[in-house]
Amino acid sequence: MMANPVLDLRDLNKSFGALTATNNLSLTVMPGEIHALIGPNGAGKTTLIQQIYGALKPDSGQIFLNGRDLTGLSVPERIRAGIGRSFQISNVLMDFTVLENGIIAEQARLGQSFRFLRPAFSDANLIEGASAILDRVGLLDRAHLPVGGLAHGDRRMLELALALAASPSLLLLDEPMAGAGPDEGQRMTEIIEALRGTVAILLIEHDMDAVFRLADRLTVLVEGSVIAAGTVAEISQNKVVKSAYLGDED
Amino acid sequence: MLHLHDIESGYGAGQVLFGVSLSVPAGHVVSLMGRNGMGKTTTIRTIMGQLPLTAGRISRFGNAQPDQLPFQIARLGIGLVPEGRQIFSNLDVTENLKTFYRPPHDDGGSHWHYERVLDLFPRLAERRDHAGNHLSGGEQQMLAIGRALMTNPKLLILDEATEGLAPIIRTQIWDCLAALKAEGQSILIIDKNVKAIARLADHHYILNKGRVVWNGDSEALLATEGLTARYLGV
């Protein structure tokens, strides 16, 4: 028996003027799987993530998360419905320390952000929750560093930690390895690997070593259309993919 | 035409290029290859003066004066076809072309002007009154190439000019570049399409993590075992 998909995209379309960014796209992400989305630059990968996330509105089609129709919901509503996201360019709170980032995420998770009296950054409960968030990506020992002074790879880790903070059922990772050095990329791969089975992940990544190691399934996107989908083994043998992605046309 | 000597560059504190050297001789087509994030576009942006050079030297047409502004560099004779095309969405096709016309530097080379660009890309002639944001991806790419040609560049730089396009459009672009080469146009090109670029370019550089890890001619590129898989493959 097939389990119900966590994410179910049905016939999504999105164009900007004459430019078709998403073309009749359907895709599912099953519970606990890592589903990688690959394709050349400009294929519409980030545009697709933006539609799932709610920052862009599809022209037509539907988006279901755990069977619930997300179409029409705002970004914060979708987050509360169970989506977590890391961005292509590090999107963390630069003017705060690592721990403070965690505390702000923790109080948001608890729904306590609208309280006016007690100081937040010295609250023992929040510090405890934030520490747990940071511990998952191994940043606890750098908790008191300002984010501005953090190495690039650590910022990517923090970004992932914040995306995970609210225990989402679907994690959207937009090029988590981008700009990371080899060691950092390795660390990130291991951390994502460790998440397998605990949360469904939709991953955009250019580092093919990482994709081949992480992905349970792959979807190849070219000019907004799915040109192939399947397991790593299937895709790496696929001629169409090779010509479209590598561009070995004759 | 263009010589880079051990250049270093990057964004703010993050260094991307760690000593890149390459040359584009007159009349040659040179390629720059590598996976995403290896520093190809950063190299182009540094050549154009859009990113500061932190070490090394760039000589453009024998002019090695540092700290030139992008518009001065463009006027030396570099025509840029940028990544993502960057068409002016609020200008129509004609304006996207005519606004940037500059006469050729010397009478030796060919002279590009509005009519000639439209001859090269008949699709653009059909859509000359359309605004930039009402063009398809392929048309935008043609417009970006035409726009760079309108500056009558001594060196044309193309950053991923075939990325994300339908195969038939790509073939058109490659044919067009081959025609330009036949006219003696110097070109520096970034692309991922190994076979097509091996046919077009005379010399190739492969970038990995901000360094040139290999360079050689097309024969060597195709002959070297495992090169494409290691640095360029999926």
Add this chain to the structure above:
Amino acid sequence: MTLTLILEQIFNGLQAGVTLFLVAAGLTLILGIMDFVFLAHGAQVMIGAYAAAAITQATGNFFVGLGLAIPVTFASGYLLELLIIRHLYQRDHMEQVLATFGLILFFNEAIRIGFGPAALYSDLPESISGFVEILPETPYPAYRLGVIAIGLICALAIHLFVSKTRIGAMVRAGANNPEMTAALGINIKILFRLIFATGACLAGVAGMMLGPLTSVQPGMGEPLLILSLVVIIIGGIGSVRGAFIAAIIVGLVDTLGRVFLPSILRLFFEQATADGAGPALASMLVYILMAVVLIFRPTGLFPAKG
């Protein structure tokens, strides 16, 4: 309320509208293209008015005053950009507010020291102080008619310049993507400076034309600045076409509202209520209009980007 009165007020509204447009045209490009909060644009109006008035007094010829004031305002805008403004492009909006606020204080005080705090009045020369019959038995001041004509000519010239000339296309390209424009060999710094100086010049033209209609005094530009900000918000920041349409709308709404709103209210309310609320409502009308536009179109009627 006669047809004559209505017609006359429509012309007054037009005259206010085109003047407003001259102030707003440059400002919308400065705000839209350079993303620069330039509060001292009103000071350019004042400089234009004083330059015209002073040169008129010195030479005794009104037209020489108008003619010479144009290069003066162009030069003042050019120098201001060169000396101070260009150092502020990279700063955040708040710092721009603060610095250009400082410029306002400086210019107002400098004028006060140079010309005294009292208002200057310049009389119109005989030749243009007469009336023209716009309809049979409907005389209208020739000078105001001239202001409308010059304003419309300027508007047409600006429109043709921006949409038809090569430099205009460069300006629009610069508004769309300054980095790419520079990479194609356009010197956008000079382009920006010329836009700035031209904008100052247009504001100056508005100031010198207003001179004979209002009092020329320190701080005279600020009410116009605020109104032209309303115009720009309604029209959409960065859009010259939007500025023109919005300027005419604001000019007409403001002028007609002040004249007719109290009597319109009198149709629905008691006289006392209408007389009390009428002027108050009339003076708020353009701001209410702006709020309404924003509720439906948060980036104005004709946004330049996107």
Add this chain to the structure above:
Amino acid sequence: MTGLFHFANLVRAGIRDNQLLWMLVAGFALFPLFTHFADLPFWNDVAMRIMLLGVAAMGLNLVLGYGGMVSFGHAAFIGIGAYCVGISQFFGLSNGLFHILLSIGVCGALGLVIGYLALRTTGIYFIMITLAFAQMLFFLFVSLEQFGGDDGMSIDRADFLIIDLYEPLRLYFLIWVALALVALLLMFIVRSRFGVTLRAIKSNESRIEAMGLVPLHFKITSYVISAMICGLAGTLFASWQEYVSPDIMHWTRSGELMIIIILGGIGTLAGPLLGAIVFLLLEEFLPVALGAVAPAYAENWMILFGPLLIMVVLFGRGGLVGLLDKAIFSRIFRRRMAVK
């Protein structure tokens, strides 16, 4: 000036922002003692103005400094607060406590409406729209003839509960209590979960959205709170001035508030109060200084103040205090180098 320089040093020496704030507040409590013994009663008046502008600037700083919203129309709330007194008295309602509650309520409601409309926009649009709303209210009061129009209306220092505010120093300490309460309120808000989220929104709005929060809710709430604080300042301002006219909400006053905050140090608790001190001292002493050099032009002190603002923006990133500090420090430093 050396006093301010000293405070700046205290900050550097590790005196925390809130400690500096409470030192200043305590200083204002003791200030009448000083004026009494030094026989300088005029300076009590200056101190009251400083406190009033300080309270208003603190209110604005919540949205400007902590929330990153460049509101250019907060003078309107000061004006509404002041007119709440004038109009209440016009209708015979003379209780000061009532005036304060009324103006806080009215400004809160108005802040909600203006905030909701203005916060639909960002960047330059937001600056311009807040300015335009303030102008709308300005012209409303200019044209309300029954409340004095352009000429304004005079105000009795109302009874505040059983205190007769005409007695010496009663109003001074009423203002001081307001200052202390606002300082306390802001200190709590800024450190609270709400305040922390507000600061995070300023830092990176899209990350806060990605945490499932709606930034607009936080922004509007802070906008309303800041409008209420400015309303309170306006109410007391009216009592202090015994007069209210549309001038109180002229757009240049919104500019002044912004200047005060930036001079003192944006996004700090003590900054607005410090800035108010600097601003009013400049206003008192620049004419004197200018008069000493060119007696005919003492009134035209703005000719110095305008360029001073430009200089602060161009060269003094840390506000005027930072600028002075740097100048004095570098001179001392250079002298030491020379000695060596």
